[in-house]
Amino acid sequence: NAGVMQNPRHLVRRRGQEARLRCSPMKGHSHVYWYRQLPEEGLKFMVYLQKENIIDESGMPKERFSAEFPKEGPSILRIQQVVRGDSAAYFCASSTLGGQGANYGYTFGSGTRLTVV
Amino acid sequence: AQSVTQLDSQVPVFEEAPVELRCNYSSSVSVYLFWYVQYPNQGLQLLLKYLSGSTLVKGINGFEAEFNKSQTSFHLRKPSVHISDTAEYFCAVPSENQGGKLIFGQGTELSVKP
Numbered sequence: 001n002a003g004v005m006q007n008p009r010h011l012v013r014r015r016g017q018e019a020r021l022r023c024s025p026m027k028g029h030s031h032v033y034w035y036r037q038l039p040e041e042g043l044k045f046m047v048y049l050q051k052e053n054i055i056d057e058s059g060m061p062k063e064r065f066s067a068e069f070p071k072e073g074p075s076i077l078r079i080q081q082v083v084r085g086d087s088a089a090y091f092c093a094s095s096t097l098g099g100q101g102a103n104y105g106y107t108f109g110s111g112t113r114l115t116v117v
Numbered sequence: 118a119q120s121v122t123q124l125d126s127q128v129p130v131f132e133e134a135p136v137e138l139r140c141n142y143s144s145s146v147s148v149y150l151f152w153y154v155q156y157p158n159q160g161l162q163l164l165l166k167y168l169s170g171s172t173l174v175k176g177i178n179g180f181e182a183e184f185n186k187s188q189t190s191f192h193l194r195k196p197s198v199h200i201s202d203t204a205e206y207f208c209a210v211p212s213e214n215q216g217g218k219l220i221f222g223q224g225t226e227l228s229v230k231p
């Protein structure tokens with residue numbers, strides 16, 4: 001029973017390129033959350049998705065960042081025209097329940113560490 | 118709005134010594150509280166959670182935490198630490214406004230020395 005799978009584990013991009021981060025939730029989980037961890041900081045919420053729907057994107061930067069969770073396949077966090085400030089660890093988590101049900105805790109992936117050079 | 122404050126950014130301690138990692142929260146609604154551990158270059162793993170009931174919560178790896186409503190605290194403790202406990206520890210509380218979103222503290226880096 002695989003956990004939350006994120007790939008790649010490490011991603012290096014030059015400034016101006018695109019970064020695509022993938023997250024496959026645990027089997028049976030239909031709710032996905034993305035968080036960003038900047039160096040020396042805690043995790044900050046970015047976006048909450050269900051299959052084919054964005055439920056809460058209040059933590060997403062207004063430009064260059066987008067997320068999707070299609071009916072088939074993993075959730076994708078896409079960063080266009082990356083800048084050095086995008087360098088961070090990006091974590092995905094999944095749960096069986098959304099809303100208040102997720103208050104019972106959810107499962108995190110191992111993260112993708114993005115380095116922009 | 119809710120917030121989580123972890124009072125110590127770094128806690129160095131010798132092996133087999135006791136440790137307490139402090140967490141204070143602010144929330145105007147029913148409180149759920151979590152502690153997560155992050156080992157180097159890994160994701161977050163749930164250590165323990167308080168949902169209701171007994172205020173003393175036992176978690177994995179010998180850790181426990183006590184929910185104190187009057188002091189709005191949820192401090193994490195272990196009576197005797199091991200080298201392998203070296204990691205970053207995060208306290209978290211669910212967002213009041215949006216279901217499922219967690220608010221994290223800044224983290225406490227526990228460094229266990231031989």
